[in-house]
Amino acid sequence: MLEKIKECLCVCNITEERTQKEYSEIISTLFDKGYFPGLKGIPIVESTISNIDGEKGILTFRGYPVEELANNCSYEEVCFLLLTGELPNKKEQEELRRKLLTHKKVDSKVTDLITNMDRNLHPMYMLSTGVLLLQGSDNTSFNIQNQKENIERVIRLIAKLPTLIGVYRTNNPNFAEGKEFNSFAQYALYCLDEGSSQNQKLVDIFEKLLILHADHTINNSTFSVRAVGSSHASIFASIASAINSLSGPLHGGANEKVIKMLEEIEVPENAEEYINNKKSQGEKIMGLGHRVYKTYDPRGVYFKKELLPQIFNDNNPFEIDSSLEDLYKVAEEVEEIALKQLGSKGIYPNVDFWSGLILKAMNIKSNYFTTIFALGRIMGWSAHWLENIESKSSIFRPKQLYKGSEIRSIKK
Known part of the structure; x- marks a missing residue:
C-alpha cells in the first residue's frame, strides 16, 4: 500500500x-x-477566510493571528475584516457599529412567536427557529445575485441575533427599550445579563471571547453553511442550519457540558479518579482534544493566560461567587492531570474547556453558553456564505458507498 x-x-x-x-x-x-x-x-473548498496550523497551534483570520485581533480589535473591526477581507478604517468601523445598533430591533410578529415558545426549550432551538422567522419579513432574501445587498442583509441578521436571545431570555419584546449602547458587544452582553453589561471590564472580556469564536475554517457548522448555501439557499436558511449543527454537544454545546463535568467532580481531589474512570470506560472527557489541533488550542491558551487571570484575582472589579472559585480550582486540576496523562497523545484542553468559567463569571446561565458561541461565529458563517456565492461553487453533492441489498422484488 x-x-x-x-x-x-x-x-x-x-x-x-x-x-x-x-x-x-x-x-x-x-x-x-x-x-x-x-x-x-x-x-472541499478554496477559502481565504481563516487558517489553522494544528501542529503549531496557530489560528489566523485573513492572515491575522487571532490573539492579535483579540488584543487590538473590536467586534465591529473583526466583523468587517471577515466580511470584506480587510480591516476597516475609523469611518468604516463607526459606520458598521451604527448599522449593527440601528438594525437590532426585531419585528413584533417574530417577538410574539418567541415569547410564546415553551420556556423549557433550549435557547439554541429557539435561535434557529428565530432566524428562519426573520426571513418572513424579507421577501427578497432569495435573490442572492447582488453581493452588496447580500452584505447588507448579513449585517442586519447579525444585528438581530442577540435580540432574539434577549427577547427569549426575558420574555419581553421591549427588554432594551430606551437603552443606549457604546458597542455591539455591550448590547450583546446586555441581552444575556443586564448587570454585567454595565461593567466595562466584563464587556471587554466578552468582546474578546466573541472574537476568539469568530471563525474556525471548515468545522461542522461552517460546512453546514457551505452545503446549504451551495444550493443558493438564503442567508437565513444557511445560518439556521449552522445554529442547529452548533447545538450538538460534540460541537458548540461542549462548553455547557464542561461546566456540568466540573460540577460533578466537585473538588480538585476527585479529578484524577473522574478522569481515570472516564478513560477506563472509553468515554469522552468534555473540553479535551480537538480534531485539528495536536497541541494546545490557541484560543484556549488565550483564555487561560489573558482572560481568566482578569477574573480570578483579588483585584478584579467585580465579585466572584465562591462556588465559581471552586469550579476554577477543579478545572486547573483537571487540566494538570489531563496534560500529564494525555498531552503526549496530542490531547489538550480546547476552547470549550475554559470559556464556560468566563461566562459563569458574567452571571450567564449555562444553557445560553452555546448561543454566545453563535454570536461570535455568525461573523465567520456569514463570510463563508458570501465567499461561496462569490466563488460560484458547485452545489455540494457527495457520494455514498452503498452497502444495502441488491435489487429485489416483492413476492406475494
Whole structure:
C-alpha cells in the first residue's frame, strides 16, 4: 500500500512535506475503507477566510493571528475584516457599529412567536427557529445575485441575533427599550445579563471571547453553511442550519457540558479518579482534544493566560461567587492531570474547556453558553456564505458507498 500511496502523490505532483503527510492519510483511508468517514481531512473548498496550523497551534483570520485581533480589535473591526477581507478604517468601523445598533430591533410578529415558545426549550432551538422567522419579513432574501445587498442583509441578521436571545431570555419584546449602547458587544452582553453589561471590564472580556469564536475554517457548522448555501439557499436558511449543527454537544454545546463535568467532580481531589474512570470506560472527557489541533488550542491558551487571570484575582472589579472559585480550582486540576496523562497523545484542553468559567463569571446561565458561541461565529458563517456565492461553487453533492441489498422484488 505504501508504494501505491507514493505513486499517487507523485502523479498529483505533491511535494511539500506536510501536504504529503495529509494526503497520504487521505489515500490510505480510501484504500482501507473505500470512503472518507465524516470527510475527515478532505479539502472541499478554496477559502481565504481563516487558517489553522494544528501542529503549531496557530489560528489566523485573513492572515491575522487571532490573539492579535483579540488584543487590538473590536467586534465591529473583526466583523468587517471577515466580511470584506480587510480591516476597516475609523469611518468604516463607526459606520458598521451604527448599522449593527440601528438594525437590532426585531419585528413584533417574530417577538410574539418567541415569547410564546415553551420556556423549557433550549435557547439554541429557539435561535434557529428565530432566524428562519426573520426571513418572513424579507421577501427578497432569495435573490442572492447582488453581493452588496447580500452584505447588507448579513449585517442586519447579525444585528438581530442577540435580540432574539434577549427577547427569549426575558420574555419581553421591549427588554432594551430606551437603552443606549457604546458597542455591539455591550448590547450583546446586555441581552444575556443586564448587570454585567454595565461593567466595562466584563464587556471587554466578552468582546474578546466573541472574537476568539469568530471563525474556525471548515468545522461542522461552517460546512453546514457551505452545503446549504451551495444550493443558493438564503442567508437565513444557511445560518439556521449552522445554529442547529452548533447545538450538538460534540460541537458548540461542549462548553455547557464542561461546566456540568466540573460540577460533578466537585473538588480538585476527585479529578484524577473522574478522569481515570472516564478513560477506563472509553468515554469522552468534555473540553479535551480537538480534531485539528495536536497541541494546545490557541484560543484556549488565550483564555487561560489573558482572560481568566482578569477574573480570578483579588483585584478584579467585580465579585466572584465562591462556588465559581471552586469550579476554577477543579478545572486547573483537571487540566494538570489531563496534560500529564494525555498531552503526549496530542490531547489538550480546547476552547470549550475554559470559556464556560468566563461566562459563569458574567452571571450567564449555562444553557445560553452555546448561543454566545453563535454570536461570535455568525461573523465567520456569514463570510463563508458570501465567499461561496462569490466563488460560484458547485452545489455540494457527495457520494455514498452503498452497502444495502441488491435489487429485489416483492413476492406475494
